[in-house]
Amino acid sequence: MRSLNGIPNNFDNLIIGRVSTKQIKGKKRRETIFTTPELNYDLKDYKAIISSKKLSSDNLEHFSKIPLIHSVANLDYLNDGDLVLLEMDKGVITVMIENNSVHNSIFATSQCNCRCIMCPQPSEQDPSDREQINLEIIRLMDSSTGALGITGGEPTINKERLINILRQCKKYLLKTQIQILTNGILLKSIEYVKEIANIGIPNLFYCIPLYADTDIEHDYIMQKENAYRDTILGLYNLAALKQSVEIRIVVFSYNYKRLSRIAEFIYHNFPFVKHVAIMGMELEGIAKKNIKKLWISPQDYMPLVEKAVFYLSRRDIDVSIYNEQLCLMPKKLWAFSCKSISDWKNIHIEECDHCTLRAQCGGFFKSVSEDRMKLIKAIRNS
Amino acid sequence: MDRDIEIISAEKWLIKLDKSIYDKEAVLKTGFIFQDHFDVKVSSISDKIFGVLISKKEVDVDVNDIAKRFFNELIDQQIRLDNEKMFGDLRKEIVKQAFRPVHFNKIKNGMEEKGDEK
Amino acid sequence: MEWKKKGMRNKKPYIILPYHFERFENDVLLVNIAGEFIFISDHEFDKFRRYELKKGEVTFLNLKSKHIVTDTNLALPKYLLATKFRTKKSFLNDFTALHIFILTLRCNQKCRYCQASSEDEANRESDMDIKTAKKCIDFVFKSPSSVIKIEFQGGEPLLNFKTLKFIVKYAKTLNKKYRKDLQFVVCTNLIKLTDEILDFLARHRILVSTSLDGPKEIHDANRVLRNGKGTYEIVSKNIKCAQKVIGVRNVAALMVTTKYNINRFNEVIDEYISQGFGAIFLRTLHPFGRAKQEQKLLGYNIFEFVKFYKEALNYIIDINLAGINFSEIYATIILSRLLTPFPTGFVDLQSPAGTGIECAVYNHDGDIYVSDEARMLAKMGDTSFRIGNVYKNDYEEIFDGEKLREIIESSCVETIPQCSECAFQIYCGSDPVRNYHTQGDMIGHMPSSEFHHKNYLIIRHLLDTIRENNPEVMNVFWSWITNRSIENINRSKALR
Numbered sequence: 001m002r003s004l005n006g007i008p009n010n011f012d013n014l015i016i017g018r019v020s021t022k023q024i025k026g027k028k029r030r031e032t033i034f035t036t037p038e039l040n041y042d043l044k045d046y047k048a049i050i051s052s053k054k055l056s057s058d059n060l061e062h063f064s065k066i067p068l069i070h071s072v073a074n075l076d077y078l079n080d081g082d083l084v085l086l087e088m089d090k091g092v093i094t095v096m097i098e099n100n101s102v103h104n105s106i107f108a109t110s111q112c113n114c115r116c117i118m119c120p121q122p123s124e125q126d127p128s129d130r131e132q133i134n135l136e137i138i139r140l141m142d143s144s145t146g147a148l149g150i151t152g153g154e155p156t157i158n159k160e161r162l163i164n165i166l167r168q169c170k171k172y173l174l175k176t177q178i179q180i181l182t183n184g185i186l187l188k189s190i191e192y193v194k195e196i197a198n199i200g201i202p203n204l205f206y207c208i209p210l211y212a213d214t215d216i217e218h219d220y221i222m223q224k225e226n227a228y229r230d231t232i233l234g235l236y237n238l239a240a241l242k243q244s245v246e247i248r249i250v251v252f253s254y255n256y257k258r259l260s261r262i263a264e265f266i267y268h269n270f271p272f273v274k275h276v277a278i279m280g281m282e283l284e285g286i287a288k289k290n291i292k293k294l295w296i297s298p299q300d301y302m303p304l305v306e307k308a309v310f311y312l313s314r315r316d317i318d319v320s321i322y323n324e325q326l327c328l329m330p331k332k333l334w335a336f337s338c339k340s341i342s343d344w345k346n347i348h349i350e351e352c353d354h355c356t357l358r359a360q361c362g363g364f365f366k367s368v369s370e371d372r373m374k375l376i377k378a379i380r381n382s
Numbered sequence: 383m384d385r386d387i388e389i390i391s392a393e394k395w396l397i398k399l400d401k402s403i404y405d406k407e408a409v410l411k412t413g414f415i416f417q418d419h420f421d422v423k424v425s426s427i428s429d430k431i432f433g434v435l436i437s438k439k440e441v442d443v444d445v446n447d448i449a450k451r452f453f454n455e456l457i458d459q460q461i462r463l464d465n466e467k468m469f470g471d472l473r474k475e476i477v478k479q480a481f482r483p484v485h486f487n488k489i490k491n492g493m494e495e496k497g498d499e500k
Numbered sequence: 501m502e503w504k505k506k507g508m509r510n511k512k513p514y515i516i517l518p519y520h521f522e523r524f525e526n527d528v529l530l531v532n533i534a535g536e537f538i539f540i541s542d543h544e545f546d547k548f549r550r551y552e553l554k555k556g557e558v559t560f561l562n563l564k565s566k567h568i569v570t571d572t573n574l575a576l577p578k579y580l581l582a583t584k585f586r587t588k589k590s591f592l593n594d595f596t597a598l599h600i601f602i603l604t605l606r607c608n609q610k611c612r613y614c615q616a617s618s619e620d621e622a623n624r625e626s627d628m629d630i631k632t633a634k635k636c637i638d639f640v641f642k643s644p645s646s647v648i649k650i651e652f653q654g655g656e657p658l659l660n661f662k663t664l665k666f667i668v669k670y671a672k673t674l675n676k677k678y679r680k681d682l683q684f685v686v687c688t689n690l691i692k693l694t695d696e697i698l699d700f701l702a703r704h705r706i707l708v709s710t711s712l713d714g715p716k717e718i719h720d721a722n723r724v725l726r727n728g729k730g731t732y733e734i735v736s737k738n739i740k741c742a743q744k745v746i747g748v749r750n751v752a753a754l755m756v757t758t759k760y761n762i763n764r765f766n767e768v769i770d771e772y773i774s775q776g777f778g779a780i781f782l783r784t785l786h787p788f789g790r791a792k793q794e795q796k797l798l799g800y801n802i803f804e805f806v807k808f809y810k811e812a813l814n815y816i817i818d819i820n821l822a823g824i825n826f827s828e829i830y831a832t833i834i835l836s837r838l839l840t841p842f843p844t845g846f847v848d849l850q851s852p853a854g855t856g857i858e859c860a861v862y863n864h865d866g867d868i869y870v871s872d873e874a875r876m877l878a879k880m881g882d883t884s885f886r887i888g889n890v891y892k893n894d895y896e897e898i899f900d901g902e903k904l905r906e907i908i909e910s911s912c913v914e915t916i917p918q919c920s921e922c923a924f925q926i927y928c929g930s931d932p933v934r935n936y937h938t939q940g941d942m943i944g945h946m947p948s949s950e951f952h953h954k955n956y957l958i959i960r961h962l963l964d965t966i967r968e969n970n971p972e973v974m975n976v977f978w979s980w981i982t983n984r985s986i987e988n989i990n991r992s993k994a995l996r
Contacts, residue, residue: 213565215572229576236583258561265565268536269580271841310971314978314989315840335991415918417947458523461549462921465519472578473518476533479582480589 001094006050006072008091009060014129015067015086016096016136017047019078031140033086035078039063039070048086050078050093069093083140085133096137097145103342105149105181106134108162112154114183115223116209118252118294120282120367121153131161138168147177149207156186159195166199177203179246184208185227187234190241197241205274206238207246211255213265221254232269239272246275248322249308252294256301263308267315276312278305279340280323283367297371298328305329309336326361327377334360341365354378387449393438395449398431408459409434415455419448512551514560514571517581521545522923522960529963530568534584535837535926538566539967584841588926591843591850591858594645596899598847598859600872601636601652601667603628604660605864608691609731612722613758613785620726627660628864633667635890636862641674642895648675651709652686653872658697668704685709689723690738691731698745705750708742710735712753712775714761714768721760739775748776757784759799765812769819773826780816781829782809784954786873786934802950806957813961820976820986827980834962836981837927847871849929849955853911856887856904866890868898870907873933885933907932910942918946924959 017033024032029045037052048067052075055063063070069091078084081099086092097104110126112119127133141148148169155162162180169178178201187193187206196204208231212218215228222228238245247266251259259278266276280298281287287294305321306329312319313336321333322340329337339362347366352358355378364372386398399409406424409432413422421437436452522529528545531537540548544559548569553560555571563569567577605626607614628636640648650671652664668684675682684706701708712735713719720730742751753772755761761768765782772780784805785798816828836844847854855870862868867889869875874885885907888898898904911930913919919930934951935944946952965973975986987993 214561215576217561229573232576232580261562261565268534268584268841310989313991314974314982316982316984332990335994411918411921415947454523458521459921461521465516469516469518473533476518476578476582477585479578480586 001096002077002098003095004050004072004074004077004093006069006091006093007055008086008088009063009068009070011067012089013067014133015048015088016133016140017084017086018140019050019080019082019084019099021078021080033084035075037075048088050075050084050086081142083137085137096133097141098342099142101342102146103149103340104145104147105151105342106137106165107152108134108150108155108165109153109158111157112152113157113185113224114154114227116211116286117221117223117254117290118250118281118287120284120287122285126153131164134165135168138165139172141173141176143173143175145173145176147179148173149179149181151181154183154186155180156182156184156192159186159192163195163199166196166201166204170199170201174202177205179205179207181207183222183227183231184234184238185224185230187237188230190237193234193237193241193243197243205244205246207248207277208235209248209250210262210266211249213258213262217255217258235270239270244274245270245272246277247273248277248279250279250281251296251301251305252281253296254294256296256304259301259304259308260311263311267312267317271317273317276317276319277322277340278308278319279321282323282365283369284365288367291369295369295371298324298375302329302333306333309333322362323365324362325364325376326357327355327379328372328375337362339363349373349376351376351378354380356380395436397434397436398427399434401430401432404432404456404460405463406432408456408463411459411463412452412456416448416452420452513555514551514553514569515574516549517568517570517577519568520921520923520925524960524964524967527967529923530563530566531923531926532567533581533926534567534841535588536566536584536841537838537923537963538562538568587841588843591845592852594647595857596643596860597645597647597845598649598651598854599636599640599643600859600861601628601633601650601657602654602861602863602875603652603657603663604655606659607655607689608659608725609656609689610724610726610728612724613756626655626864628663628862630663630666632864632866632890633663634670635866637667637671637674639862639868639890639895640671641678641680643899645680647681647683649683649685652684652688654687656689656691657686658688658692661697661700665700668700668706672704683707689731690735690742691725693738693741698741701742702746706746708746708751710739710742710751710753711755712739712772712777713755713758714764715771718761718764718768722756722758736775743776749778751777752779753777754781754783757782757800757805762800762805762808765808766815769812769816769826773819773824778825779827779829779832782812783830784950802953803957806954806961809958810961817973817976820979821972825979825985830958831962831977832980834927834959835977838959838962838966839977840981846929848931851911851913851925851929852908853930853932855885855907855911855931855933856899857908860899862890870904871933873937877933877937884936907942916943916946918952922956924956927959928955 018031019035020032021035023034023041030047032046033048033050034043034046035050039049039051039053043049043066046066049063050072051068051070052072054071067086067088069086072093078095079099082095083097085094085096096106107130109130110124150165166178169176184206210218210231211221218228219225235245247270249259249262255262263276266273281294283291309319309321319336321329321337324337326334326337341363347364347368349364355361357379388396388398390396409422409424413420419439421439423435425433427433518533520531524539526542527539528542529537529539540559547553548559548563560569564571567581570577606620606623640650650667657664664686671682684704686701686706687709690710711723713723716730716732719732723731725731739751755768769780784802813828813831816826819826833844833846836842845858847859850858855874859871860868861872861875863875867878868887869878870885870887877884878886887901887903911932913922913925913928913930916930919925922928930944931951932942935949936942939945939949975989978989979986
């Protein structure tokens with residue numbers, strides 16, 4: 001998540017609020033964090049203020065009654081409707097929900113029951129108030145938000161927490177598609193699935209990774225014994241209770257050669273799947289450490305992605321390619337490629353300035369590798 | 383050699399088959415499939431060999447071609463017979479599992495729990 | 501691995517799970533219990549059987565992925581195979597869905613190969629009366645099926661339009677209580693099509709299935725009026741009317757293969773396309789009724805049929821590749837069985853057979869038969885496949901009775917000689933009535949069965965084509981199976 005820094009005033013608590021770059025009136029101020037370059041306004045009743053203005057310790061006297069973080073650079077990163085978390089003791093501003101993005105997620109937990117060799121999540125401790133923060137975020141979110149991901153770590157690890165999050169979603173985000181990103185292992189208990197289903201979220205998706213069509217290989221990649229068996233049992237429980245399932249395949253050196261076979265395995269064993277996502281690796285965390293073992297060039301794997309995509313498309317299974325760039329795939333795959341990278345992860349490469357398809361392209365992760373960058377070529381006349 | 387052919391006449395052959403490799407049932411099944419072409423009679427010659435008397439039914443037919451197809455079919459029928467001995471019971475178990483009545487509230491993890499976890 | 505831990509060193513390195521096989525030139529086709537298949541080479545097949553495949557090698561992983569071998573868990577492949585097998589057979593879940601009503605034996609045509617019957621137009625004794633129709637519909641709604649498809653046949657069903665109207669209205673009334681997915685089809689020669697009839701068909705969303713054997717010369721060779729005159733002109737005209745009033749998608753046509761069109765399938769296909777049809781069913785003639793008496797009409801054996809069928813299929817594939825969406829129905833059904841995990845409801849080719857449990861025929865006099873052929877056998881004096889009468893028996897006596905059970909028990913390919921070892925069994929089926937009629941008993945005798953030869957050869961041909969794995973051809977096949985365009989598969993419209 002995007003973070004900004006500034007100098008806080010005398011408050012030291014955690015604050016969550018909705019950004020507004022313009023003045024607003026009345027009761028709405030209570031949940032609003034006014035973001036402004038100047039401070040000569042009526043600032044009463046706002047939840048907090050963020051400003052790029054540099055204040056000295058003398059001026060601070062005037063702003064002692066309301067939480068304030070000043071001297072913030074890059075104020076224009078913050079947009080109306082964004083939900084931010086202010087750590088007043090450190091002066092850190094974290095954008096938890098971006099209003100303009102379709103890829104918002106909340107982290108249910110950092111804990112995980114696996115240790116995938118290409119996991120991009122850095123391992124970290126769960127802050128003690130994570131649950132409170134999450135519930136508050138959901139409460140403040142715009143109810144017309146299209147989609148919200150629930151990720152981690154492994155969200156199913158703490159059942160009570162997950163159920164609370166989901167109940168909160170049902171209460172405040174009835175129109176939003178809630179996507180639980182889970183390995184499905186703990187969903188091998190049908191009671192667990194029943195509990196989630198009974199909450200009654202109208203638009204609920206489970207996004208579950210499958211990395212191989214056989215157990216030894218999948219378990220190795222997840223670094224967990226019986227992961228394959230348990231995930232499959234979880235998938236079948238979800239199907240039995242008519243839950244919506246997406247299967248994700250991250251493509252890398254260990255599995256790219258069998259991509260078609262994985263697609264075949266999915267079609268024959270999980271024909272109820274609503275969507276399949278074939279994804280490029282994100283090189284953070286453990287993936288970054290293992291990059292030498294994991295890296296395979298898109299030039300090598302794209303023909304296999306093509307076979308898998310058309311295999312599924314023929315069978316009327318909705319399939320998308322995530323995290324890939326248009327210039328690295330044949331034209332016939334463009335219609336399947338999605339802009340899947342959350343905007344804050346996107347970075348800028350000069351070659352792309354000359355590309356006519358820049359707006360439609362998925363872009364890159366911040367962590368994009370040198371090897372990939374070398375392959376990028378602008379598409380000029382399209 | 384697991385098989386041996388003795389030509390009796392232009393329309394009749396005697397094939398000797400090793401009993402340890404071929405079951406009588408495989409021969410009869412092969413005979414069943416080829417019955418438009420051959421009459422097939424099976425009998426025991428010794429305790430190690432049985433004899434298959436083949437009489438041609440049609441007049442203008444390539445004997446070598448038909449004999450070759452007969453033997454290939456015989457090998458495959460024997461494979462099928464051996465296979466059924468090997469996994470016939472497993473097949474029945476799977477079909478039985480497929481049609482077991484479902485008591486939804488009693489499903490634990492959907493699989494059998496009685497000790498076939500390996 | 502458990503077995504290693506237990507110190508069983510000379511145990512096999514993997515377990516072979518149940519499969520069937522069939523040889524294809526230098527390859528071997530392996531089919532698992534659920535009907536998933538894989539081609540491997542002869543050489544690999546031998547290695548596989550001798551437990552010589554290495555665990556990391558591609559063929560081993562492919563077989564493992566298809567649940568034909570396992571070296572780790574046995575419970576999981578069993579569970580998956582059981583689930584998939586159950587899915588394949590789930591067409592059995594709902595019981596009888598197709599109910600055929602013989603509204604009359606009268607017909608205004610006298611087709612030379614007619615297998616139904618075609619009594620004189622004036623003889624109304626063979627019309628189904630309202631009282632009988634009502635009793636039959638009461639029976640129909642006793643079926644537990646959530647889908648009820650009522651098909652009107654005859655003779656020519658539109659000659660008894662009065663009873664047809666009654667049935668539609670009465671069924672819809674009953675359905676207010678039962679709330680089933682209720683569908684109607686009328687199998688008509690479209691000779692007598694009035695505005696009143698068209699209006700009724702449109703209002704009640706009744707589908708039309710008619711007969712078109714090909715262009716005029718072919719069609720009129722066999723499909724004639726009682727005075728011997730051809731029917732092509734009027735049928736073509738009425739097809740257009742029907743398409744206009746009830747929609748092109750709701751009018752289908754069937755053809756019958758005779759010596760007049762067997763070597764001219766391309767012309768028949770062209771005729772179908774020009775008349776606006778989206779599909780054709782290349783059907784063989786059954787040796788019943790008048791067709792049997794007029795053997796010279798057939799003038800072809802089943803092997804000839806298969807030869808011309810394959811050529812026609814290639815022609816249709818080429819048409820699709822040129823941009824026209826047009827399918828062959830029989831191929832589509834077999835392809836669905838070969839390539840998808842889903843069941844296909846096709847009563848003429850399934851195991852156990854569809855006789856009675858998927859399809860029932862209600863004759864004009866209230867007799868119930870397991871299939872139309874069963875009814876024709878009765879006309880010839882053999883009532884072996886009459887399972888009851890709506891006036892004399894109740895539903896349970898008929899549909900849960902000994903007679904029907906015996907028929908069904910004789911129709912499982914899994915227990916029929918030669919079928920039981922066949923690699924195609926899960927794609928195929930059995931027809932106990934046909935076997936009985938042509939060969940003397942319900943089980944049948946495959947080596948001499950035309951039914952077997954046709955299905956075996958066409959299934960094999962389709963597998964051969966799939967083995968070639970030409971992506972363009974596979975696109976065509978999948979456009980048929982999923983009933984959408986090739987453009988849709990390629991998302992061509994979404995491309996920039």
